[in-house]
Amino acid sequence: MKIRKTQRTGFAAIAWESLSGKYVCYAILLFLALGASQGALAAEHYVLASASGSGDGSNWTNAYTCIPTDANLVRGDTYWIGPGDYRATCDGGAARTFSKAASNGLVITLRRAIASNHGAAGDWQAAYGTGLAIFHPLCFASNDWTLDGQTRTDLRTGYLLQVINQDASGVAYVSTGKAWALGIGSATLGTGGTAASNITIKYVEVVGTRNLVTPILTEVGLLTYGGTGAIGGPSSNIYIGYSAIILTGNDNADFAGTVNAVFEHNWVAYNYSTSTSHSEANAIKGNASNITLRYNVYEDMFGTAFIAFPNSVVSTPSNIYIYGNVFMRSVDNPQNVTGAIGNGIIAVLSCTNLTGLYAYNNTIVNQQAGSTGSPRMYLVSHNTSSTSACFGAGNLADVFIENNLWYSNSNVDDSSSSCAYCTGSYVWDYNAYFDTTATNDFSAHMQTGSGSPFVNYSAKDFRLAKSTKAGITLASPFTFDGQGLTRGADGIWDRGAYEFASIRPAPPSSLVLSIQ
Numbered sequence: 001m002k003i004r005k006t007q008r009t010g011f012a013a014i015a016w017e018s019l020s021g022k023y024v025c026y027a028i029l030l031f032l033a034l035g036a037s038q039g040a041l042a043a044e045h046y047v048l049a050s051a052s053g054s055g056d057g058s059n060w061t062n063a064y065t066c067i068p069t070d071a072n073l074v075r076g077d078t079y080w081i082g083p084g085d086y087r088a089t090c091d092g093g094a095a096r097t098f099s100k101a102a103s104n105g106l107v108i109t110l111r112r113a114i115a116s117n118h119g120a121a122g123d124w125q126a127a128y129g130t131g132l133a134i135f136h137p138l139c140f141a142s143n144d145w146t147l148d149g150q151t152r153t154d155l156r157t158g159y160l161l162q163v164i165n166q167d168a169s170g171v172a173y174v175s176t177g178k179a180w181a182l183g184i185g186s187a188t189l190g191t192g193g194t195a196a197s198n199i200t201i202k203y204v205e206v207v208g209t210r211n212l213v214t215p216i217l218t219e220v221g222l223l224t225y226g227g228t229g230a231i232g233g234p235s236s237n238i239y240i241g242y243s244a245i246i247l248t249g250n251d252n253a254d255f256a257g258t259v260n261a262v263f264e265h266n267w268v269a270y271n272y273s274t275s276t277s278h279s280e281a282n283a284i285k286g287n288a289s290n291i292t293l294r295y296n297v298y299e300d301m302f303g304t305a306f307i308a309f310p311n312s313v314v315s316t317p318s319n320i321y322i323y324g325n326v327f328m329r330s331v332d333n334p335q336n337v338t339g340a341i342g343n344g345i346i347a348v349l350s351c352t353n354l355t356g357l358y359a360y361n362n363t364i365v366n367q368q369a370g371s372t373g374s375p376r377m378y379l380v381s382h383n384t385s386s387t388s389a390c391f392g393a394g395n396l397a398d399v400f401i402e403n404n405l406w407y408s409n410s411n412v413d414d415s416s417s418s419c420a421y422c423t424g425s426y427v428w429d430y431n432a433y434f435d436t437t438a439t440n441d442f443s444a445h446m447q448t449g450s451g452s453p454f455v456n457y458s459a460k461d462f463r464l465a466k467s468t469k470a471g472i473t474l475a476s477p478f479t480f481d482g483q484g485l486t487r488g489a490d491g492i493w494d495r496g497a498y499e500f501a502s503i504r505p506a507p508p509s510s511l512v513l514s515i516q
Contacts, residue, residue: 130160150203
């Protein structure tokens with residue numbers, strides 16, 4: 001008997017061959033058949049805060065009034081969620097941790113019901129598709145979960161699923177240690193704890209405590225745990241998309257030792273920072289690798305940097321992809337953010353040895369050194385302290401800063417712009433500066449200009465009003481912008497987050513991502 005795998009993706013077979021080779025028989029592996037039968041048995045359940053029926057979850061009339069406990073959740077099933085405030089009456093009025101044991105990759109889906117997609121139950125009412133479903137902090141501490149709000153009106157409005165680290169009276173639920181509104185993995189940051197993998201979060205509004213009189217200064221809006229030493233670690237295959245992560249007491253979204261994560265099409269805004277509790281929009285910690293941050297809008301942040309590597313021990317992250325994003329200080333400044341972004345857009349700090357940083361086609365707007373921020377890339381802070389545990393760290397290898405566009409910023413220059421401790425490839429080229437000084441950019445393809453290059457700067461519409469000079473042409477996955485436009489299709493690969501198009505298509509309603 002010979003055992004082999006066929007060339008068809010996802011199909012395995014066992015081949016029995018006679019000695020003469022005349023007869024061959026293929027059998028699908030038993031575990032695939034079992035998987036198919038389990039998938040066929042997947043069921044739908046319903047959750048509605050105002051339901052008054054039997055509470056068995058069989059339809060909207062008899063819906064659960066809270067998401068069932070782990071013991072009563074079923075792997076592979078979908079739980080349709082209706083509107084209502086679930087904070088006070090569910091889970092004892094406390095943060096909820098989901099730790100249902102994984103089983104053959106079967107995903108439990110918690111999905112907000114909407115008019116166009118709400119399950120098969122025949123007693124659906126239109127009112128169930130309107131209004132927020134509000135939850136206290138949620139943490140996914142085992143593998144294979146999806147939390148899906150299904151819809152939003154635009155980047156900033158129209159979410160129907162909210163997770164918030166406040167009760168109805170404005171008291172924080174999670175306020176000690178490393179606090180969070182939405183967690184992935186166990187409550188241990190960076191090392192130790194328990195990892196969680198194959199987690200999808202989309203169309204969720206995540207809200208922290210920044211607007212409270214006393215924000216929680218250790219709070220991260222969305223925190224992925226499970227780095228070195230985590231049980232089952234590291235956390236991997238994480239997707240966070242089409243969500244809002246706002247009003248946080250410290251960082252907005254952190255990746256601590258995470259492997260294979262995509263963070264895309266999110267609105268990341270309004271954090272909080274002090275002289276003793278520094279913050280950033282995204283913190284990438286530990287030995288995180290293959291992290292993609294793309295097509296996001298980062299608005300009105302302050303603290304260390306928009307994206308920082310703030311490690312306190314020597315760490316070796318790798319392959320960080322940052323492209324198609326907007327980093328902005330808004331003209332209207334609705335949250336009255338007055339602090340500065342001390343170390344700029346991307347800051348690699350002194351305990352980090354980073355290999356592979358790819359920052360392409362980002363747009364940086366209105367970052368002024370001092371009072372409102374810094375537009376620089378703080379690429380390395382080499383540690384020269386012989387008494388430090390990180391002595392000799394702070395090194396980079398293979399850095400590419402290309403096709404980015406700065407508008408209305410102060411000087412894009414700092415002592416690390418030459419990347420003195422970079423090895424391998426180091427490329428800073430094809431960047432554009434409008435009403436922005438770039439003191440030490442002597443690259444052959446730099447572009448400078450005056451006036452706004454955007455469709456409507458004051459309305460925060462940072463699409464290009466006309467083409468820039470041609471940037472450098474890149475390979476996949478950098479060939480599309482956040483609108484779904486093919487870069488360079490008109491013969492010019494534009495600089496900045498958005499590709500210019502004289503006739504613009506409607507934005508895509510969804511993009512499908514497959515993480516392997």
